[in-house]
Amino acid sequence: MEMTLIKVHGSMNTFYMFEGEDRDDYAQLAIQLSALDTDVDGILVILPSTVAHAKMRVFNNDGSEASMCGNGLRCVARYVCERDNVLEAVIETMKASLRVKKEETLNEGIETYAVEISPISFSLSSLPMNYSNHTEWIQKPLPFVSEEIPFSAVSVPNPHLIGIVPKEFQKDTSHQQKWSQQFNGDNEYFPDGVNVSYVTPVEQGIFVRTYERGVGFTNACGTAMTASALISCMSGLVPFGEVSVFNPGGLVKCSVSKDGVNIQLQLTGNATYLSISKFEWTSDLESSQMLSTTELQEQESYEKFIEEVTLFSSQYV
Secondary structure, three states, X not given: OEEEEEEEEEOOEEEEEEEOOOOOOHHHHHHHHHXXXXXXXXXXXXXXXXXXXXXXXXXXXXXXXXXXXXXXXHHXXXXXXXXXXXXXXXXXXXXXXXXXXXEOOOOOOXXXXXXXXXXXXXXXXXXXXXXXXXXXXXXXXXXXXXXXXXXXXXXXXXXXXXXXXXXXXXXXXXXXXXXXXXXOOOOOOOOOOOEEEEEEEEOXXXXXXXXXXXXXXXXXXXXXXXXXXXXXHHOOOOOOEEEEEEEOOEEEEEEEEEEOOEEEEEEEEEOEEEEEEEEEOOOOOOOOEEEEEEEOOHHHHHHHHHHHHHHHHHHHO
């Protein structure tokens, strides 16, 4: 079967994106494409929806399906808004239908979109996380991991474990890698795995590094950056409102508002198209192949933008 694939990224979280119909072998396709192109973190499938402008399914490069992906959602938002000639849309995801909209550019030549991140839960059963019969875990050390790092567990709806750390833990990732691999292997705490982010306050916001479930260390994870902004606001690291979130892939803006128990989250960042390819998809990897690829020029604008970001965040990388 011949397909048209658009290679895209949000904060260098890179995917192949395409329109399709619901079927049960997209996990296999994600594994195949990730083997052919090791730059990609997975695939974004845009499907018809009866309740929204479109439906998004996300498959990681190991074939596992994610309930949400903030960086991927921005790319899908761009595709749907341009396809339907609208500035705002609603995209159905596994757990919720989310509002998306075109925004003013982060920098010249960068297509920028804002997406709603929801639902939010601090219940450990929503991740799930099992730890000594606790029902929540917010801003407290996990003694078996570290007596000094305050951790918080939250789903948005992807499961996240957020640790606030000094910059030494960003320079040396061995501690984060050790526990991330353990929590995403056979373990008693996270039966379905978990995204693990280490957060460090910086002068202009926060710096976030994420070990993504099903992927490993990634340039950026949209729901992780938003969850990290939320925990940073709740802990007093930064004020509620718009938070600048630096990451190895660039910079996004996260809006965190709280009215009583009601919390609203929004993620704003780039939705960059890298190339358009014709792909022949067969049942085995050996026969599947890229038939043609047309490189686009949008990455040049993004690279100019992240030069400044990189100069700032390089001290943490």
